[in-house]
Amino acid sequence: MDTPRRNPRAGGRRRGTATTPERVVNYRQLRHPFTPQAVFSEDRIAALHEAALRVLQELGMRVLLPEARDILRAAGARVVEDMVFIGRDMAAAALDTAPASIRLRAANPLREQIYEDGALLFTPGSGCPNVTDLARGRRPGSLESYEETLKLQQSYDVIHVLGPSAEPQDIAPHLRHYAMMKAQMTLCDKPMFIYARGGGQVEQSLDMIRIGLNLSESDFSDGVWAITVINSNSPRVLDNPMAKGLIDFARAGQMSVITPFCLAGAMAPVTVAGALTLQHAEALAGITLVQMTRAGAPISYGGFSSNVDMKSGAPAFGTPEHVKMQIGAGQLARFIGLPWRSAAGSASNVADMQAATENNMGLWGGLMGNATMNVHSAGWLEGGLSFGYEKFINDVEALQTIAELCVRPEADADAIGFEAIAEVEPSGHFFAAAQTMARYSTAFYAPLVADLNNFGTWEAGGAQNSTQRAKAIWQINLANFTPPPHGAEAGERLAGYISSKSAMGGAAPMD
Amino acid sequence: MDTPRRNPRAGGRRRGTATTPERVVNYRQLRHPFTPQAVFSEDRIAALHEAALRVLQELGMRVLLPEARDILRAAGARVVEDMVFIGRDMAAAALDTAPASIRLRAANPLREQIYEDGALLFTPGSGCPNVTDLARGRRPGSLESYEETLKLQQSYDVIHVLGPSAEPQDIAPHLRHYAMMKAQMTLCDKPMFIYARGGGQVEQSLDMIRIGLNLSESDFSDGVWAITVINSNSPRVLDNPMAKGLIDFARAGQMSVITPFCLAGAMAPVTVAGALTLQHAEALAGITLVQMTRAGAPISYGGFSSNVDMKSGAPAFGTPEHVKMQIGAGQLARFIGLPWRSAAGSASNVADMQAATENNMGLWGGLMGNATMNVHSAGWLEGGLSFGYEKFINDVEALQTIAELCVRPEADADAIGFEAIAEVEPSGHFFAAAQTMARYSTAFYAPLVADLNNFGTWEAGGAQNSTQRAKAIWQINLANFTPPPHGAEAGERLAGYISSKSAMGGAAPMD
Numbered sequence A, B: 001m002d003t004p005r006r007n008p009r010a011g012g013r014r015r016g017t018a019t020t021p022e023r024v025v026n027y028r029q030l031r032h033p034f035t036p037q038a039v040f041s042e043d044r045i046a047a048l049h050e051a052a053l054r055v056l057q058e059l060g061m062r063v064l065l066p067e068a069r070d071i072l073r074a075a076g077a078r079v080v081e082d083m084v085f086i087g088r089d090m091a092a093a094a095l096d097t098a099p100a101s102i103r104l105r106a107a108n109p110l111r112e113q114i115y116e117d118g119a120l121l122f123t124p125g126s127g128c129p130n131v132t133d134l135a136r137g138r139r140p141g142s143l144e145s146y147e148e149t150l151k152l153q154q155s156y157d158v159i160h161v162l163g164p165s166a167e168p169q170d171i172a173p174h175l176r177h178y179a180m181m182k183a184q185m186t187l188c189d190k191p192m193f194i195y196a197r198g199g200g201q202v203e204q205s206l207d208m209i210r211i212g213l214n215l216s217e218s219d220f221s222d223g224v225w226a227i228t229v230i231n232s233n234s235p236r237v238l239d240n241p242m243a244k245g246l247i248d249f250a251r252a253g254q255m256s257v258i259t260p261f262c263l264a265g266a267m268a269p270v271t272v273a274g275a276l277t278l279q280h281a282e283a284l285a286g287i288t289l290v291q292m293t294r295a296g297a298p299i300s301y302g303g304f305s306s307n308v309d310m311k312s313g314a315p316a317f318g319t320p321e322h323v324k325m326q327i328g329a330g331q332l333a334r335f336i337g338l339p340w341r342s343a344a345g346s347a348s349n350v351a352d353m354q355a356a357t358e359n360n361m362g363l364w365g366g367l368m369g370n371a372t373m374n375v376h377s378a379g380w381l382e383g384g385l386s387f388g389y390e391k392f393i394n395d396v397e398a399l400q401t402i403a404e405l406c407v408r409p410e411a412d413a414d415a416i417g418f419e420a421i422a423e424v425e426p427s428g429h430f431f432a433a434a435q436t437m438a439r440y441s442t443a444f445y446a447p448l449v450a451d452l453n454n455f456g457t458w459e460a461g462g463a464q465n466s467t468q469r470a471k472a473i474w475q476i477n478l479a480n481f482t483p484p485p486h487g488a489e490a491g492e493r494l495a496g497y498i499s500s501k502s503a504m505g506g507a508a509p510m511d
Helices: A042-059 A066-074 A088-097 A143-155 A176-187 A199-212 A217-221 A240-252 A272-293 A320-336 A353-368 A389-405 A418-423 A434-443 A455-460 A466-479 A487-503 B042-059 B066-074 B088-097 B143-155 B176-187 B199-212 B217-221 B240-251 B272-293 B320-336 B353-368 B389-405 B418-423 B434-443 B455-460 B466-479 B487-503
Strands: A061-063 A078-080 A083-085 A101-104 A113-116 A119-122 A130-133 A137-140 A226-230 A255-258 A299-302 A306-308 A340-343 A373-375 A386-388 B061-063 B078-080 B083-085 B101-104 B113-116 B119-122 B130-133 B137-140 B226-230 B255-258 B299-302 B306-308 B340-343 B373-375 B386-388
Touching (some): A042 A272, A042 A320, A061 A066, A061 A272, A088 A272, A143 A176, A143 A466, A176 A487, A199 A226, A199 A240, A306 A320, A320 A353, A353 B353, B042 B083, B113 B119, B143 B466, B199 B217, B199 B226, B226 B240, B306 B320, B320 B340, B389 B466
Parallel strands (some): A340 A373, B119 B373, B130 B386
Antiparallel strands (some): B101 B113
16 A cells, blocks of 8 residues: 555756755744644633632742842732742732743854744753764763863754753853853854852843944844753742842843743652642742742743653653643643743653654644744753754754744745646656756755665665764764854954953852 | 752652552543634635636546446536546535534444544554564564554553554565454454555455444444545556545445555655645545435545755655644635644654654644644554654653643632632741642643653663663563453454455455
């Protein structure tokens, strides 16, 4: 069945004659191709929202940072020791001022994004203490691997916002942010990421953006140059660096992505609805703190809820529960009218079929939930404990496939091609049809790592699987890497600032 | 980022205490969880349909079988030598009588299906001349591997209709259908598959169903006991066994799945719209032949269009073009009001990340197009030239994940769990919450092949990837296999028929 003529009689052609256009698809700015789906009825979404408001008002959040408690108390919250109780009016007021559309800026204006419902952004696997590749094995992240992973991110347009894929553990913590910001600006030209590890580091990181990109104060204030991800400590705790990050980013007009990491059955209720209720309450607390700090400050709703394996307690990703929570989180985000981030990712320890399927399910869950930004969408292994170079390349293939789906196929008379069908006899082939000749070089997505050779050719070529083939691809990416035009100058501008601040002792991360 | 407390303080629990229910999810009958998507506007779908009608009326189909030409001529088609020109009125009349809902019967009534828009069925990778597994390597299909792959299909509820995963090449072609039908009835209890390889084989295969399952004529006529897949030879040819199959299945009230295999750029126009137009025309020709043979006979619309790699001419699967054609085919099927089949599948030569991503994209394309039945959804490698045992197991994980998505999460007050959230202190954990205790054993999907252990445990356990782990799973499936209760009796009933017909020379396949 389904086996007619597997080997077409004519076999391919050379690409790129003088008269045929090269294929150009814009992967830089994507819009969701599919309508958002639902796992809950509208009245149940309202019920989840109501329950989250009750959590905030009746159960409260533990907020460790006195400055954050002061801001919330001044705005009307009830504060008892380190517990903060946020009323529904306060939460509603915060949602009133939170912007629905946020401009993400970049060193390269072509990399700018409008962060809003309907937009589709991908970021790489991030926050990984280790890296792994077939050439060098698994090892702790270093500045070298941090810079390499940035080069890989820069190599693919379908990665829209930079992420700290590898932790540069060979740089002392009080100096690490200098190296990370410098690398982002010298090697890349995309919207940037800053870790919220205390006021000193955040302030200096933002200084470095002004200096490195030579921005006037008005240019710096016009849109968002850097984002940070704020994880509440589920259940119901906002710790010092996270609260401080929300405040500092709000004051600086930069974007926090408030993301409770609610693993159902462990740090969150065992049900999809319960985990989402807790996620929603904690996200609303963060949104409220941001808006009470500075009304109108950019903030992204965030959801990264999944489940644990009840046998081992291990986090799981790409599961049915994960996908359902992605779709439910999208409903909640649209209910409150904010753009939002989701996450893909993989629990697998190696770049195998499990890793691919876990990640693909999280990518499609993000599509079904119309997530504005899907974080960890390429390279995340071991539930984030490792970044895999070969997995990154294979995941980019999935991202590029999705990016292609954002473009609808043509359907005018020439595309329908009655004349082409008329031109070819029964049992004939379309290789030489006029329609084919005019379009073949741009008709199809060209695979990055997929090998379409038949078994014999593949075996004769070394019988490499897609993980093995990906090794050669990232090696070529790194070998051929060219920094963006502004990179060298940015590095020169930053040199004095970094040496001066380093000499003054750097900035220690906040506990 | 996204790294709060990866190792929950409490680690798991034993399953299955006396008071907690075991997890029971019905994977046998699924309904689509997502609304169908579109790649074309409604007016463009109408334009594709119009163009397909023009193809049938003005360009015609080459129909090799005189009996088929006679049926079509008698119904009003213009026939010139072996070319048949079907008018729009004839096509419209065929669509008027083709049923929108078809009952698929099975030896086990619990395996019955209603084949209609909104239903979601999966079939295994089928039609493969070779099989491959890590224990025995790649080899031609045999009766042993045909039977083994049936046992694997029977082992998973999420495989809904049997398929000829491996071709039993060690059985002579004129006797092969005896072995294939006997194996389906003795080893399995699901809706069956018959190859349309000529009138003799089809007639005897249907006889065997009556005999093996001990069906009265009225029971045999009530619904569909077997399906076949009819591939037109794109472009615009219907060969002898395919035309004969359409006629014989229609007369016997069994279901043909008319499936042009339109590879854009090779046997079909290079555009998505053009390939779909040709697919639609050829499918309409098949539907018309079936309905003119017997009005009201069961027939499924089918689409398995993808693209070739323009560098090598090799078929590609899971590509953006494949997914777009799946969605477009779904639009066309709903436009004419018929249930329809799509297909997933993989061009990869090995069970790797490429294989997983190709297949996952085809599975999600089928979801987005609301395909009634997604064929080749597990195990297909090399574009169908090989069936992979380990790939089958890994693909079943994806299918089971999708099956779980068909069930919406609860969202009543207990599921939302305000009380559970209230019960757990900030920074606490939910392992011992009353809500968790009541639900943990049934809350989450339990993975089939995914390994959620951390890196150290995984490495200590042999560092096996999911393809390697899948080997142990199919081996256990085969070792523990128990035939369905009716199997032995069916085999006994068939023995006399098979020996008698074999002695009379069997039934040679039609050229």
